[in-house]
Amino acid sequence: MRNIRVVAANTFREAVRDRVLYNLVFFALLMMAAAILVGQISIDIEQQVIISLGLSAISLIGILIAVFLGVALVSKEMDKRTLYALLAKPVKRWEFLLGKFFGLVLTLAVNTVAMAAGLYAALLTVKHPLEREDAYILVAVYLILLKLAVIVALALLFSCFTTPFLAILFTAGLYGAGLFATDLRTVRGVNIDPSSLRLVRGVSYVIPNFQNFDVMGAVVHGHGIPGSFVLQATLYAALYIAIVLTGAAVVFSRRNLK
Amino acid sequence: MAQAAIETENLSKNYPYGFLNLKKRKSLEDLTMRVEEGEVFGFLGPNGAGKSTTIKLLMRLIFPTAGTARILGKSIEEVSMHASIGYLPEQPYFYDYLTAYEVLDYFARFHGLTTSDRRTRIQTMLQKVGLEGAKKIQLRKYSKGMLQRVGLAQAILHDPQVVVLDEPMSGLDPLGRREVRDIILGLKREGRTVLFSTHVLSDAESMCDRVGILVGGKLRGTGAPGELMDIQAQGMEIQFELSAENKNLALLARAVRAGDNYRVQVPEPELYKALDELKAAGARIHSVTQIKPTLEEYFMNLVAADRAQASAVEVNGR
Numbered sequence: 041m042r043n044i045r046v047v048a049a050n051t052f053r054e055a056v057r058d059r060v061l062y063n064l065v066f067f068a069l070l071m072m073a074a075a076i077l078v079g080q081i082s083i084d085i086e087q088q089v090i091i092s093l094g095l096s097a098i099s100l101i102g103i104l105i106a107v108f109l110g111v112a113l114v115s116k117e118m119d120k121r122t123l124y125a126l127l128a129k130p131v132k133r134w135e136f137l138l139g140k141f142f143g144l145v146l147t148l149a150v151n152t153v154a155m156a157a158g159l160y161a162a163l164l165t166v167k168h169p170l171e172r173e174d175a176y177i178l179v180a181v182y183l184i185l186l187k188l189a190v191i192v193a194l195a196l197l198f199s200c201f202t203t204p205f206l207a208i209l210f211t212a213g214l215y216g217a218g219l220f221a222t223d224l225r226t227v228r229g230v231n232i233d234p235s236s237l238r239l240v241r242g243v244s245y246v247i248p249n250f251q252n253f254d255v256m257g258a259v260v261h262g263h264g265i266p267g268s269f270v271l272q273a274t275l276y277a278a279l280y281i282a283i284v285l286t287g288a289a290v291v292f293s294r295r296n297l298k
Numbered sequence: 299m300a301q302a303a304i305e306t307e308n309l310s311k312n313y314p315y316g317f318l319n320l321k322k323r324k325s326l327e328d329l330t331m332r333v334e335e336g337e338v339f340g341f342l343g344p345n346g347a348g349k350s351t352t353i354k355l356l357m358r359l360i361f362p363t364a365g366t367a368r369i370l371g372k373s374i375e376e377v378s379m380h381a382s383i384g385y386l387p388e389q390p391y392f393y394d395y396l397t398a399y400e401v402l403d404y405f406a407r408f409h410g411l412t413t414s415d416r417r418t419r420i421q422t423m424l425q426k427v428g429l430e431g432a433k434k435i436q437l438r439k440y441s442k443g444m445l446q447r448v449g450l451a452q453a454i455l456h457d458p459q460v461v462v463l464d465e466p467m468s469g470l471d472p473l474g475r476r477e478v479r480d481i482i483l484g485l486k487r488e489g490r491t492v493l494f495s496t497h498v499l500s501d502a503e504s505m506c507d508r509v510g511i512l513v514g515g516k517l518r519g520t521g522a523p524g525e526l527m528d529i530q531a532q533g534m535e536i537q538f539e540l541s542a543e544n545k546n547l548a549l550l551a552r553a554v555r556a557g558d559n560y561r562v563q564v565p566e567p568e569l570y571k572a573l574d575e576l577k578a579a580g581a582r583i584h585s586v587t588q589i590k591p592t593l594e595e596y597f598m599n600l601v602a603a604d605r606a607q608a609s610a611v612e613v614n615g616r
Contacts, residue, residue, distance in 0.1 A: 042410065043408055046404065046407045046408060050393070050404055053395070058395060121389075121390075122392055124359055124385075125385065125386075125392065125405065125449065125453075126405070128359070128383060128387075129381075129405060129408040130379075130409070131377070131380075296359075296361060297360060
């Protein structure tokens, strides 16, 4: 545990010193501009517009950080050879990977929480006071964070065996496919032969189902999210991340460094 | 036989290359060697000889195609054993957003040292490598030589029993080289084992108990620098003084003259015969010394032989 903690803390420190959290300034400006504009032009839908825009921005910024920094977690260490001195210490390779994973997830958590605070601040400027339904935004933010953790795990896996460019492509591609995982399971068509249908359905269960984390529509309209849904999404993310990271550890444990 | 500090048996490494990685390039072939506890062992060889490959294999940064390696009696696969090893990579590079103090503190944490212990050791190390004045500067502002010093500090921070240094003199100015030499000799005095690779033969000659010479991925010779050169003793040199001309003395034909003083080289079996002739001619013998090649000559001969062999194989293979 100690080794994982040390690597994670250093990964977080790297993100802070490399000014990754500067994206918060962009988010703050976006929220301020949205609050001012919405206050002037919207009629009774200020709240929906702000929540929708805020959650979309939290998700998009988080995805960009998760994909690009997730891929760089291992590939940068290999390219710059900072990994050499570390792996000669009594550190197992899977401990290094887990440390990197948790370090970036911690960075994303801090980033996401800060952006959620910004979203609430924007809401306060267009609507006084906050209501009970506004607490559902926190559930949506939590599910976005789970989604980001899955993306980080995927980026980490791909960066263990391919080039950074391909790892970014694979991660982004899988994210895109994962947005339609549920739709793929229910696909029907008279012109599709049964074996292809079975293949598509099989793939839909293997790729990550990012629809499991999407509650934005409900939250924007002030609908509650059942606890069972949140629990199910949490267990799904935990299991998927565990499987992906195990794969990454297996690949990385026998990887020859340059 | 006492336990070796470092021991390899038929250690080999092939790198795949070409389309679909179907071809193999042998980077290291059947390396079997021992480094005894407490000795300073120098790894010599030209670029691409397999020195860094061997060190990376020992540090489990790459994995062998065949063979085994043990450090302090334990398989290199045992991660816990790495607590007793210090390693300086070739042209080291560390997290450039950290200061020298922070990077040493980061590495020290993997050894489970307490906060106060870490602080004391880091201070000592920074002093030892001459970076105390720059400890609060981020490594992105460090020169190559300064990074080398940080690398050396992290390698010996935790008092390892075995220290492996890949080109420790690289990038250092003469003062830095001398400091590294002093540190290596200090480690030897403390009874630690040091394995280092170098291109600088004089460093190996002055510091190593033994050297191993790698050429073309094969170990071509191991032994004390003096021993290796004895193997190839090239004859004897006699220095003498002869005032009267003596045209019957055949040795004079191949002697180098400076006034009345002469220097002549003779094969070792002919030494006594030559001395008898000189005595009979009335010469005064000043000295008789064995002619040995320098380590550099020995090394260059091995490299030249290897390249000639490689060319021959290429020609025959056509």
